[in-house]
Structure formats: structure tokens, C-alpha cells
Amino acid sequence: MSRQVALWAVIGTLVVGAVQLDAHHSFAMFDTQNRVTLTGTVSKFQWTNPHAYIEIDVPAEGGAPAKHWTVELGSPSILMQGGWKFSDVKPNQTITVVLNPLRNGDPAGLLVRITLADGRVLANGPGPTGGN
Amino acid sequence: MRAHALAAAALLATVVATSVGAQSAAPPDLSGSWAPYRGGRGADPKLAAPPATEILLKGDYKKSWDARRVAEAEANKKGEPLATPAVECVPYGFPRMMSVALYPIEILPSAKQVTIITEAFSEVRRVYMNEKQQPIDEVPPGYYGHSVGRWEGDTLVIDTVGIKESIWSYQNMPHSDRMRITERLRLVAPDYLHDQITIEDPVALEKPVTYTLAYKRLPNYKMVEFVCENNREYTDANGAVKLRLK
Numbered sequence: 001m002s003r004q005v006a007l008w009a010v011i012g013t014l015v016v017g018a019v020q021l022d023a024h025h026s027f028a029m030f031d032t033q034n035r036v037t038l039t040g041t042v043s044k045f046q047w048t049n050p051h052a053y054i055e056i057d058v059p060a061e062g063g064a065p066a067k068h069w070t071v072e073l074g075s076p077s078i079l080m081q082g083g084w085k086f087s088d089v090k091p092n093q094t095i096t097v098v099l100n101p102l103r104n105g106d107p108a109g110l111l112v113r114i115t116l117a118d119g120r121v122l123a124n125g126p127g128p129t130g131g132n
Numbered sequence: 133m134r135a136h137a138l139a140a141a142a143l144l145a146t147v148v149a150t151s152v153g154a155q156s157a158a159p160p161d162l163s164g165s166w167a168p169y170r171g172g173r174g175a176d177p178k179l180a181a182p183p184a185t186e187i188l189l190k191g192d193y194k195k196s197w198d199a200r201r202v203a204e205a206e207a208n209k210k211g212e213p214l215a216t217p218a219v220e221c222v223p224y225g226f227p228r229m230m231s232v233a234l235y236p237i238e239i240l241p242s243a244k245q246v247t248i249i250t251e252a253f254s255e256v257r258r259v260y261m262n263e264k265q266q267p268i269d270e271v272p273p274g275y276y277g278h279s280v281g282r283w284e285g286d287t288l289v290i291d292t293v294g295i296k297e298s299i300w301s302y303q304n305m306p307h308s309d310r311m312r313i314t315e316r317l318r319l320v321a322p323d324y325l326h327d328q329i330t331i332e333d334p335v336a337l338e339k340p341v342t343y344t345l346a347y348k349r350l351p352n353y354k355m356v357e358f359v360c361e362n363n364r365e366y367t368d369a370n371g372a373v374k375l376r377l378k
Contacts, residue, residue: 029212029372050221055378081234102375126234
């Protein structure tokens with residue numbers, strides 16, 4: 001079983017099994033059908049509840065000013081269940097994030113996965129929504 | 133001499149039987165941290181939660197619940213989901229606090245009190261053991277109400293009244309101030325706990341609702357602090373969740 005298939009098996013289990021659970025809020029403001037991949041420089045990492053956030057500046061082509069994006073993550077507890085540490089992201093690091101963008105077009109999104117400065121790849125917690 | 137030996141053997145048997153009896157009467161150990169357990173493919177079906185009973189609300193309670201569900205579905209379709217109180221960092225209260233996403237709970241039993249702490253929003257319930265429940269009208273309505281508990285064999289039975297009407301119940305149901313919740317907590321296997329929850333509310337419900345939450349023990353888990361702060365998400369004028377960008 002490839003890693004991709006294994007991941008989808010986990011996601012399927014979580015979705016099917018999540019009926020009884022309360023969520024922090026619906027994730028319908030994010031376009032979960034689409035993904036955006038961004039590589040940029042971290043300006044801030046906020047390790048807070050109920051969500052952690054990464055602020056990232058993504059260089060534009062042709063010398064235009066960098067575009068600022070806000071990345072929403074799960075909570076510290078849920079991220080730790082997915083193998084995160086509070087010190088995994090620091091200002092001025094170069095990271096790559098895959099996001100489900102906001103449906104209203106604003107430059108923000110929900111993290112799907114991140115490639116950290118040291119090359120490690122982490123998801124948004126142990127499940128597809130970071131458990132929120 | 134032989135009679136003495138027999139008497140001694142009988143005495144020994146009594147002592148052993150008494151001590152075994154005392155051991156089996158000791159309540160099971162529910163202490164520690166527990167993660168929501170969903171079973172999944174290949175899992176023993178006895179360990180996962182059995183299905184819940186149907187929710188049948190009365191009159192205006194049904195109308196308001198149905199209206200909210202329709203509004204939620206429409207808002208989600210537009211990509212502007214309605215905010216819940218938790219978006220504004222308001223705690224869940226009982227019973228929803230017992231099953232928030234993937235967050236564990238911690239159970240701290242003692243002779244006089246069983247304390248339950250949730251990781252999400254750090255909510256705390258105190259269950260007073262072997263005390264008489266207060267009349268509903270004597271309990272100040274709150275997020276956790278007033279809970280009393282007792283052991284019935286291997287089952288911890290908890291009775292709770294006094295949950296504030298503004299706090300959503302199971303599946304975000306509305307409820308009256310007459311709501312009474314009975315829980316039966318039992319180890320279905322050494323590391324699997326079921327909390328069978330029955331909600332009775334003669335004012336709001338046509339019949340009681342029963343559902344079960346399943347948990348798996350998390351050995352050596354250290355609960356993570358959770359203070360809801362500096363919330364980037366907020367509720368806009370239309371009641372939708374919005375993200376404050378920087």
C-alpha cells in the first residue's frame with residue numbers, strides 16, 4: 001500500500017467515524033476541493049488555541065512585491081498528535097505549504113501539509129482537518 | 133487434631149474468599165487519559181460505540197433545531213459557515229464537552245469525587261460520589277450543572293441536572309431547564325471505556341435519547357494546555373465564521 005493510499009484510508013476512517021463528534025466549526029469557508037501550493041518566507045508562527053497560524057510572504061514574479069498569506073492550522077494539541085513541535089517553524093525560514101484556500105478569494109487557507117525548512121513533511125494533525 | 137486442621141482450612145477459605153470478594157468489589161480503574169475511539173476496519177465491534185437512538189424533539193424545540201440545521205446547510209453551501217459559540221472561545225459545556233473532535237479527556241477518580249477534565253477548552257466536571265442529587269430548581273444553571281455519582285457493580289453511574297438552556301446539547305439540540313442526563317461509564321475491555329449517555333427532557337423531547345461515546349486509554353499521555361486566546365476567527369454581522377487576516 002502506497003503512502004498516498006494509506007493516507008486516504010486514514011482520512012476515510014476519520015470521516016466515517018466522525019459522526020458523533022462535535023467540531024470547533026465547519027470548514028466550509030475553505031475550498032476543500034482545491035489546493036494551492038506556496039513556497040515563501042515565514043514572518044510569524046503563532047502556536048495558539050484554538051488554532052495555530054503561519055504568516056508567510058510568497059515572492060511574486062517580475063519583481064512585484066511579495067504576497068502575504070495567512071495559513072490556518074489545527075490546535076497545538078492536535079498538531080502534536082500529528083508529530084509537530086512548537087519550535088518546528090520559525091521566522092525567516094523558507095517553507096512550502098499546501099492549502100485549501102478560502103472560498104472568498106482572500107489570501108488565506110487551511111493547511112493540508114507543510115514541508116519544513118529541514119525537509120520534514122507534516123500534515124495538519126493526524127487527520128485531514130486537524131481535528132477541528 | 134484432624135478437626136482443628138479442617139477448621140483452620142475452613143477459616144483460611146473464608147479469609148481467601150472474603151479477600152477475593154473485596155477485590156472484585158473494588159471499582160475498576162478509570163484513572164488517566166482517554167482518546168475518542170472510533171473503531172474502524174477490522175476493529176472488534178464490541179469496542180466501538182453502538183448506534184444512538186433517534187432524536188425526537190417537541191414543538192418549538194424541533195422548529196428551532198430544524199431551522200438551524202437548514203440554515204447551517206445553506207451557509208455551508210455558500211462557503212460562509214455559521215459560527216458556533218466555540219468560535220468565540222465559549223466552552224462547550226456538558227454533554228458536548230465529552231466529545232470534541234480528537235481531543236482526549238482525563239479522569240481523576242477519588243473516593244469522594246470523580247473529576248473529568250477535557251483537553252479542548254480545559255473544561256472541568258466534578259462528580260460528587262454517593263451524594264443525593266439536588267432538586268433541579270436548587271441548582272444554579274451552568275455549563276456543567278450538578279453531578280452526583282455512584283458505583284453499580286463495575287459501572288460508574290452519573291446523574292447531572294442544571295445545564296443552562298443556552299448551552300447546546302447533544303447534536304446541538306436545544307433543551308429545557310428540566311433536562312436530566314444519566315451516564316453509565318464502564319470498561320468494555322481493559323483499555324476501552326464506554327460512556328452511555330441518556331438525555332431525558334420531558335419538556336423538549338418526545339422520548340429520551342441515548343448515545344454512547346467510546347474511548348481508548350492513552351497510557352502515559354500528558355494532557356496539553358488549552359487556553360482559547362487571541363482568536364483570529366470571529367462571528368460577522370450575519371453570524372458567519374470569518375478569518376481575521378494580517
